[in-house]
Structures are given as structure tokens and as C-alpha cells.
Amino acid sequence: MRLFGAGGFADTSVRAIAAEAGVSPGLVLHHFGSKEGLKRACDEYVAGELIDTEVATSQQDLIGAMRRWLAEPDAYLAEFDYLTRMLLEGSHAGDLLFDTLVDRTEKMLGEGIESGQMNHFSDLGTTALVVALCGLAPLVMGRQVSRALGEDGLNAKVLQRLALPVMELFTHGLYATPELLEATRAAMEGEG
Amino acid sequence: MRLFGAGGFADTSVRAIAAEAGVSPGLVLHHFGSKEGLKRACDEYVAGELIDTEVATSQQDLIGAMRRWLAEPDAYLAEFDYLTRMLLEGSHAGDLLFDTLVDRTEKMLGEGIESGQMNHFSDLGTTALVVALCGLAPLVMGRQVSRALGEDGLNAKVLQRLALPVMELFTHGLYATPELLEATRAAMEGEG
DNA sequence: TAGTCTACTGAACGTGCGTTCAGCGAGGAC
């Protein structure tokens, strides 16, 4: 899982995995049937692990969950790398995981709106999609983010530096006036 | 460029590229020296193309630029795919392109704040990074986004459906109260 | 016409890949 996450599926050979594990290439395929089988096993492990953790720490937002995870000693970083590959490489398990995350986000938004903690939106489902995207973006583009902040790789410090700007954006918004929103709304009604 | 964008660098063979172009594999390497040279040529082409376009249509935000691009008949989609690969695969050209985008975003925010159209932020540079991340997220995770919206792939319709929720989020914010922002600010001061 | 250049081909080479398989050795069953 760590090697797949770090180097991608195609660029990581069964021989490298076997060497890392201190066994022969034959044994890996003896246990998992094929390289594809090994990937499936990793998919299921990571998806299960992440979803279990998310369930256990529910009722919080993505950003908060990320900061909590990364406060722990780099235990989740390998899983985050693998999660990124899953989301981007187009596997079925990745699709399922993404849908689960969006679904959780939508529920979270619904509760936040009901409790008066969050604003009302015209399209809850798509808003949840956008919020989930923004939450995943620092993970998926972790390399660029950490590089831009002068760090060696994605770590707790990087995500902490993002936290305040994200909170400011999510509390006050980006735009000071509803001008552009109204313009967009008008354009949408004009088109469809 | 199209094949690299669609399938990734490692998974796209010189033979496949040659076949797509209707020539022999030897000719491709005759012109570009190696597969790596071909990648460099693609990097430069796409980076130049995107930056040129961005310069020509400056003074607008990322979301607006995206909608404009995708309103055109799929001309930029291949370049977007390649852009995604550049950002994620960790090439030098991709790093440069990302830095350019963040820089442009920061200038755009600066102008918006000066004109009173945008809010003030405590950390302009990191805010620009976050805004750029949110702008790139629908492109980078285009597969998931279009799938979640029931479309076949990233297209103008998908990005249009994101526009209004994004504008709502960026205008009114997500949180109705400054409670969480204050809590984050307090935590930040407490820690560092 | 002869010479040169250049875009281009297609067969070949070495390499590393995923995968297969005969065999080995330790541990439990009888």
C-alpha cells in the first residue's frame, strides 16, 4: 500500500513490493493471485480503514478530520497517498469511497444547516460535492501545496497553515458583494 | 499530449503514440530524442498554451476562465487532462505552472480586495493557494465530479452546474456564525 | 546527372515486467 501510494500502481513492480516485504516475488502472487489482486486487497484495506475512522470520528467536517489525522505521527500519510491514487486512477473502489465522502459531507451540511450553524444553499447535493472537492484538494495536490509552503511533504504543519485561510473563506466568503453571485444566477436562469 | 493526458505517462507507449500519429515508433524518437524528450515537448507546449490563454483573458477569476474555456467545443479538454498529469506527476514544468497559477490568483485577489469587491484576509498568499486549489480541484478530480453529476466526462455542463454552488459558497461562506473561525484562530494562537 | 540531405521505416536488441512452476524444508498427522 505504501509503495503503491508513493509511486503509483503501474510504476511499482511486484519485485519491489516483494523486496520491501523481504520475501520473493512468487510469494506475493501466491497470496494475492496477481498484481491486480494485490491492488484490490489494498483498495479494500484502505477504504475500510478510512471509512471506519471517519465513522468513529463523525459529526465533524473534513478539514477538522484531516487535522486530527495528521496530528497523529504520520500514521495516515501512506493511506492518504493511496487514497489519492484511488480517487485519481479510476478504480471502482475509489469511486465508491468518493461517493461515500460526498454523502457524509451532505449529511454534515444538512445537520449544520438545521442547527443554524451553516448557511442555506440552493442545491445541497452539488454544494456537498464542492465542499468535498475543496476538502480533498489539499490531499490530492499535497505535493504542490507543501512545496508552495516550503515544506518537504504533506504534514500536520502544512495543513495547519491552511486551516485559518480556509476558515476565513468558509466563514466570510471570498466576495464582499453579492454582485457576481447575482450575475451567475441570472446567467443560469437565462441558459437553462 | 492527448494520449499522455488520457492514460498517463508510464501507461502510454511510444508505439501507441506513433500509431495514433500514423508513423513508425522510430520516427517519434528521431524527432524528440527519447520518450522523456517527447514529454518535455508536451510540457512546454501545454504550459505555454495555458499561460498564454490565461494572460489573454486575465483580470478574471479561475472559475470564470474555466467556464469560458469549456464553453468552447472541447478544445481545451485534452490540455486540461495533461495539466492534471503535470500537476500530479511531479514534473518541474508542472511545479512552475502551479506556482504561476497561484501567483496569478494572488494578484487577482489583491486587485479584488483593493477594489472592494473581495474581503480582506489575514494571509493573502496562503488564501491565494487555497483559492487556486479549490479552482483546480474540479479539473484534477474531473472523473469523480462528472460521475457524481451523472455525466460521462468533464464538460461545460458539469462545470456550469458547479458554478452556482461555488458562487454561493464564495459569496456567503459556508458557516453562518464566526464561531468556528474564532475557535480556529484561538487554537492557532495557542499553538504557534 | 550525381551527390547530399532528410524524413522515415521496420527489424532488431536488451531490459524489466507479470506470471508460472518445479522443488525445498519445516511442522503436524498417523
Place this chain on the structure above:
DNA sequence: GTCCTCGCTGAACGCACGTTCAGTAGACTA
């Protein structure tokens, strides 16, 4: 003690890859 199972090895297989190179055909130059 003998057999069997099973985790495991390491050599081998076929394949696809990036890359090389001798050679070809057409166009331009003198």
C-alpha cells in the same frame, strides 16, 4: 518413521517496452 501439507524460493517464460540502426525514397543542390 513416513507422509502430507504448505509457505516459500528462485529460475525461467513470454511479452511489451524504450531504444538503436542500417537502409529507403524523395527532394533539393550543384
